[in-house]
Amino acid sequence: MRNRSLLVVSIAVAGALTVSACGSRGEKKTTEDGAAGGSVKVVIGVDAPLTGKLSALGLGIKNSADLAVKKANKDKTVPGVTFELEALDDQANPSSGQQNATKLVGNTAVLGVVGPLNSGVSLTMQSVFNDAKLAQVSPANTNPQLSLGADWGKQDFKRLYASYFRTATTDVVQGKFAAQYLYNDAKKTKVFVIDDKKTYGAGLANIFLEEFKKLGGQVVGTEHINPDDKDFAAVATKVKSSGADSVYYGGEYPEGGPLSGQIKKAGATVPVFGGDGIYDDEFIKLANGQAEGDLATSVGAPVEQLDSAKAFIEGYKAAGYPEPYAAYGGYSYDAAWSIVEAVKAVVAANGGKLPTDARPKVIEALGKVSFEGATGKVSFDQYGDTTNKQLTVYQVKDGKWAAVKSGTYSG
The missing domain is CATH 3.40.50.2300 (Response regulator)
Known part of the structure; x- marks a missing residue:
């Protein structure tokens, strides 16, 4: 992250x-x-x-x-x-x-x-x-x-x-890998993109957004939230009104979990997808029972x-x-x-x-x-980046994160 x-x-x-x-x-x-x-x-x-x-x-x-x-x-x-x-x-x-x-x-x-x-x-x-x-x-x-x-x-x-x-x-790989999964594997074509304005979240969301559009997907709305916010009712209403079949969130689990829960509560029964910043059990807890079906990417393959x-x-x-x-x-x-x-x-x-x-x-x-x-x-390349480019998509199933696909971005 x-x-x-x-x-x-x-x-x-x-x-x-x-x-x-x-x-x-x-x-x-x-x-x-x-x-x-x-x-x-x-x-x-x-x-x-x-x-x-x-x-x-x-x-x-x-x-x-x-x-x-x-x-x-x-x-x-x-x-x-x-x-x-x-x-x-x-x-x-x-x-x-x-x-x-x-x-x-x-x-x-x-x-x-x-x-x-x-x-x-x-x-x-x-x-x-x-x-x-x-x-x-x-x-x-x-x-x-x-x-x-x-x-x-x-x-x-x-x-x-x-x-x-x-x-x-890096997010160059992670954001694009997520876009490919959402469009090609999950068959979602209309996404609402939200970020928390921070270096990690905003950067990841933008990389995802550009790749999703490149694939042929439609970005039906974008929104920014403030870190530490807890009330996302207004954003959730926008998601519901947009006709989105999915949400991509660039940010971390303290806000991502409540955001997911409130989007579902507003009547938008769509998966919330995020990066490694939401891949934690705390995200599921903070979503108040509404995280089922949500998605996240994280670096590498599951160590288990x-x-x-x-x-x-x-x-x-x-x-x-x-x-x-x-x-x-x-x-x-x-x-x-x-x-x-x-x-x-x-x-x-x-x-x-x-x-x-x-x-x-x-x-x-x-x-x-x-x-x-x-x-x-x-090992590291000439820029100090890892040579291991593998990523994994996880989904909340029966209240727990479960790996659904591992691979690398193919551009």
């Missing part, structure tokens, strides 16, 4: 990493470039909404990254390095995200950051991370501008921030159906996290693991020691990582 903690021990810092001696008295201490004899502490940061209305997704991101850190330490994936997690709460607020980015940059032990959830939040963080040469890997951002630049719609692709990567595919995700799912359950891994769990785990792999490559290239200029080297290594993750093959 978008636009779904452990205590970090404060210790002395030298160069771009924190070093501490882990042996008993008389053992060789670590030097400032991470020489053998001790353990170098490397922190992986997390920025996500850990409280507030999107915390159901944010906590899944944090927990999944934490699981990757635990596994890396248990398996001693990077000899001589102990990973720790520092998770910060942005409450889906861009200004909070920017403050968190500054804080993470200030901790020189942080060599990579997982997050954020929201594309709008990421827009305020990218330059902070890039200026500090600190790697950022989002498991959920889908707005194309973040990697391709503001003129991506004109096919003028420009990567502005070398530090930015993501394991989630992937052989590659079995270890992640089992590990998550065994760890006893109180919250579900939610829509971005597998992608958050892979985002954190890509940072682990990058650190591993940097250490190996430096004779088994972490160099003092590790941050820019981690960014360079991230561009070359390639491994089998929880969500399948993990």
Whole structure:
């Protein structure tokens, strides 16, 4: 989307990493470039909404990254390095995200950051991370501008921030994939398009709208809602009067759920379709029993159906996290693991020691990582975007999200 903690021990810092001696008295201490004899502490940061209305997704991101850190330490994936997690709460607020980015940059032990959830939040963080040469890997951002630049719609692709990567595919793919499904598979020809004016929602809705019209579909109405609104009676009446056979909503579940419920209550018994921003059980709850038949796209294939995700799912359950891994769990785990792999490559290239200029080297290594993750093959293209372009359409059936089609956009 978008636009779904452990205590970090404060210790002395030298160069771009924190070093501490882990042996008993008389053992060789670590030097400032991470020489053998001790353990170098490397922190992986997390920025996500850990409280507030999107915390159901944010906590899944944090927990999944934490699981990757635990596994890396248990398996001693990077000899001589102990990973720790520092998770910060942005409450889906861009200004909070920017403050968190500054804080993470200030901790020189942080060599990579997982997050954020929201594309709008990421827009305020990218330059902070890039200026500090600190790697950022989002498991959920889908707005194309973040990697391709503001003129991506004109096919003028420009990567502005070398530090930015993501394991989630973009709205260019997601919006068009949704349009193709609605028109070709669901056989809907008259859609009413609504968005929440935010970076993620408005961008996704526009991409969907253009593709739907290109396919031959009719857009019978458009409307914008304000984030945090709860009364959608006026919009629901417009949908009912338009003759739409479907609704596409660009936004997130806190507003999407009530919107769906009120559209049905107004007498428009049509499916509400949205992106990964509504793909959460909270959407169903907030629709007050009116979500049956509604649709959503989300990145990748359902992790529960992937052989590659079995270890992640089992590990998550065994760890006893109180919250579900939610829509971005597998992608958050892979985002954190890509940072682990990058650190591993940097250490190996430096004779088994972490160099003092590790941050820019981690960014360079991230561009070359390639491994089998929880969500399948993990690697990045020249813009920092994931090479995994798969998406899935889900539908609410018997009160639960069920996968109905997986594939990629064919343009």
